Amino acid sequence: MIRIGSMLGDITRSLFRRPFTERYPFVVKPAPERTRGELLWESSKCTGCMLCVRDCPADAISVTVLDRAAKKFIFRYRTDRCIYCGQCVVSCKPGALSMSPAKWHFASTSKESFSIVHGEVPQQPASPPEK
Amino acid sequence: MSVLLVIVTYLIFPGGLFVIVGSLAYEYADRKLIARFQNRVGPRWFQPLADLVKLLVKEEIVPAGVNRGLFIWLPAVALAAALAAAVYVPMAGLAPAWSFPGDVVCTVYLLMMMTLCIGLAGANTSDRFSIIGAVRALTQLFSYEAPFLLALLGPAVVSGSWRIAQINGYAQDHLWMIVTQPLGFLVALLGLMGKLELSPFDAPEAETEIVSGALTEYSGRGLAFFRLGRDIELFVGLTLIASFYLGGLANPLQFLVKTLALLFVTAGLQSLFARLRIDQTVGLWWRIGAILGLGQLLILIALKTAGVPL
């Protein structure tokens, strides 16, 4: 072991290797399978129990029950509040929630994109025609 | 020489503009090499130019409590000294733009101006980091300057002249002095690193201890000049050492190859060591550096008097 310049081997070897740096965003490697990205919600499995809302540490989920039997809910998810902890996924007994490894870059210039709403707000009845 | 030739020689090529562009290119090469040694990507080719332009367009903030004239003029003096030193060395492998007997000493002093200016600039402020940085810079100056000068005198003694142009010529005709004076070469190269405050001799600007050392308060134009001055000194210093120890610079190709080789070695040395504390630097230079430098000189004088052809 050299006592002076002990990293000589490292630096000479690095000259002949590719740099370790990933040149994001020109090179984007896929995230591992379990990466906790965007929260996905399957309305067919949801029972409206609201455990996800209660257990979320960041108050990022809100569920409005329109018709429990017909499985009509409005599920609102705030990506800017979410801390991507995955507790809601575990709390949901029917397994309606999962986190997608595909989408995890939410940076945006407008705040509207941070609020993801699933489900339809019921339409207002049409206004009476003009006379 | 005609006036036009003078202007071109001093301001464009091989002085002035060429030196500035060349030194930016060498800074890029240095940073890129260090990055590759560390398994990183490193900056792109225009990074040093971009840094320079960015600094030049930024506001220069003059802190309270400093001597305003000194604060503004010291960087300019440092840059001027570095540019002036470039006039005497065989830049780009061509003959030095100006040459007179004893110009090797003159060049060394011009190169030293930079460090003096940094020391003064640091002492000029009331910022604690700057003061400590200035003290360290000047302490380091006292420790490596003498061995460095001795190392440069070795080739002068052997070639029997104090003119860089003649030493350059002598080096071209004889065996490379790196072979005949290896100790001198080592001291000269490390001395150059000390002068430029390159790692491991970067105690005067230890980022993790004293922010930026003497240059902490500088921003904008002043910082740009100091940084450019430092790059130019790297360029000039490498030229000088290559010309003395690596068999002279006869043409631009030799210039390029030899100075880049030296830069490669310098970059490697920068990556290999932890930063030395200022007392360790001084101890190292005054004990080992001075002894090696003196020893080399004495050996040379002895050999020369004995008539051994070198």
Add this chain to the structure above:
Amino acid sequence: MIPETVTRALQPAGIRVIEAGDNNLKADVDAPSLPRVVTALKEARWGYLSAITGLDRTQLEAAAGDTETLARSFDVLYHFCRGASVLTIRVTVPRENPVLPSISGVLPSAVLQERELSETFGIEITNMPAHGRLLLSDDWPAGLYPMRKEHTPDFIHQKISELPHTEPSALPEEGPGKFVIPIGPQHPALKEPAHFELAVDGEIVTDVSLRLGYVHRGIEKAAESRTWIQSVYLVERICGICSHIHATAFVLGVEKLAGVSAPPRAQAIRTLFAEMERIHSHLLWLGVAAHQAGFDTLFMFSWRDRETIMDLLDQVSGNRVNYSVNVPGGVKYDIDQPRSDAIRRGMDALEPRIYHYLEIVTRDESFLRRTRGVGVFPRDQADSLGVVGPTARASGVLRDLRVESPYIAYGDFPVRPVYDDGCDLAARFVVRIKELFESCRLVRAILDALPSGDLRVDVPRRIPEGEAISRVEAPRGELFYYLRSAGGINPDRVKVRTPSLANWAYVLSVAVGLKLADIPMVIVGIDPCFSCNDRMTVLRPDGSRESVSWEQLVPPGAGRAGGCPE
């Protein structure tokens, strides 16, 4: 086991001793007798003061319908620890007149904890040296005690918004011969804000003072308004590098309160993550320490290798930092065969690199010149000052909670603790790198013998009333958690005492006489986690401000909820 000597020492003081079993002893003491009891303990030479917890009993009393002697009061708990045993002395003070005698005359180290207590609860502690604010900022309104239950977050917000703007304080007065270098709150040397004032004479440091608390976030108070499950994620974010161990300590406490224990597979997975986190933390520290020494090449290479472990953690849990593996009752993520193989491959890749770093750190001349003989801290001083973690083990003090008091799966996968007698900075490097080897070995051992079974058991959302203490070995040392439940869905009290605070005493004690360039190295040698600390203004006795000498900064000081943002 708590020895007879201790119980006998407590008898003459005439106090009620309650054996709580399982290495826990509790004693109720009345306020006037406290100094006497602590003196008796000190003479019995057992244990060290680990933490002082304040409790506001309002919710407990409301839940119990209790209106007699314990009504309207504060409890102050003094925790003395040794190995696996914990002795908790409880003193009750009435709310209308909360006065306690100080024990800093007997145990000088307690002074920081007492200052925190008096500041956050408004308990007046008599016989203490004059002092300023410790945790809270200088312009915090008087009479506002954040940890009292009636001072709710809204009330505190409202009070603060009514504050007038104050000017920042100027630099300290400089006497003759005193040239003060301020380091921080912003400085390239600091990864987190703190404020050091080093008085130097040339390059030699003559005086040092430290002020922390810049990243204080009030996590202990925040935990009281969140549910138990939500609080897991809150405490996880106290620190980025030790997030898993904070969450582990918390859920261990919750499980103790609920009377459940996580299944063996979950405990093993928790241990696996804890060791992988330790690997990550030590590699990170190695890079930072190298950077402080100006050895950027080692910094880049060790952080490159750290990517291996971070990618592994990402693969298994879904995040590189804040793995969020723990839930009360177990873990969320399982290890399947492909991931287990990936972890093994990662360990195979890491071990030769770690060996290479060990060689560099012990052989490279330029590096050794910065670390050999720097910050020497002899064993008896380390023992009495109560430093913890690798800092203590590098001075030969045998303190490792994984060995002394095994938790999660350390009983099944025993740790071979790493000690060194070097006592200097180089020894600390050696200890941490050797711990990397040990952690790699443990990771492999766990993967080889991972027990089968469930990942979690159900834990009710309403945790039964009680109190629990969990002490775990974070990468930096002993982490102490005290949890109290009032039977509801929110914690009644979460007290966190982090390891870095104990180690500051060491820095302040060795700093004087060192060269300026050695100070960042000594600081980084304790692997500081600034956010885990309080403000602590300490000067040598000849300073102009109040002086708390380094002898007084004994064992784990007032733990605060802070954390590394990394």
